[in-house]
Amino acid sequence: MTEDRYARIYALAEPYWQTRSNELHVPESYALARELLDEHPEADPDVVLPAILLHDVGYLVVPQEDLLKGLAGAAKGWEPDITRRHEVQGAALAGEILAEVGWDPARTRLIQEIVDGHDSREHALGIEDELVKDADKLWRYTESAVRICHDWMELSPDAYMDWVQSEIDAWLFTATARTLARRELAHSRAALAAEPVR
Ligand SMILES: [Fe+2]
Ligand SMILES: [Fe+2]
Structure with missing residues (x-):
């Protein structure tokens, strides 16, 4: 699942x-983040990997009925209030989990900042962000995301894949991620053609 260094964070976040x-x-x-890190040795994995494990933990503390409201609005983009709440709650919870495992305080603060703006902040704070x-x-390009998210967006799988393809340059910061997005999407298109959504 994951090497020891991150195993406790993984277990507490899961x-x-x-x-x-x-x-x-x-x-x-998390697996995609490891691939990105392979190509970006200048980035600190002790920030990137905990941040990706913790970035969405705030969703579980947003009440279920509000989540459904968020999903209903998904076709027009994520509902801004839900997006903001899962970031704020997630940053707080990330701080508690990282304190529990004794993570470095300076990295913890950066991880919390990254979690706090992972959806709403359009610019990045640095290479780790x-x-x-x-x-x-990048997950949006994977086969599992296509099978799940096309419904959230009220699109057919093909229309969903065309849409995420059209956003590669707008959504992704690094050339490495753009390459991975194209690879994942090619895999998804082949997988969906072989085994269409019922
Ligand atoms: Fe999120
Ligand atoms: Fe996410």
Whole structure:
């Protein structure tokens, strides 16, 4: 699952992934973040990897009926209030979990800042923030995201894939992520053609 260094954070974060398909999204984004880090040795993995594990933990503390409201508005973009609340709650919870494992305080503060703006802040604070934002959005190109998210967006799988393809340059900061997005999307298109959504 993950090497020891991040295993405790992973284990403490995982219970908070049980909503909005985050139990698939977060581990898959975590794997994509590791691929991004392979190409970006200048980025600090002790910021990027905890941040991606913790970035969406705030969703579980947003009440269920409000989440549904968020999903209903998804076709027009994520409902801004839900987006903001899961960031603020997530940053607080990330601070508690990182304190519990004794993570470095300076890194913890940066991780909290990254979590706090991972959806709402359009610019990135630095390379670590860029890689977290990219790993988060890269999931949208994966087969599991296509099978799940086309419904959220009220689009057919093909229309969903065309849409995310058209946003590659707008959503992703690094050339590495753009390459991975194209790879994932090619895989998704082949997988969906072989086994269409019923
Ligand atoms: Fe998020
Ligand atoms: Fe996310």
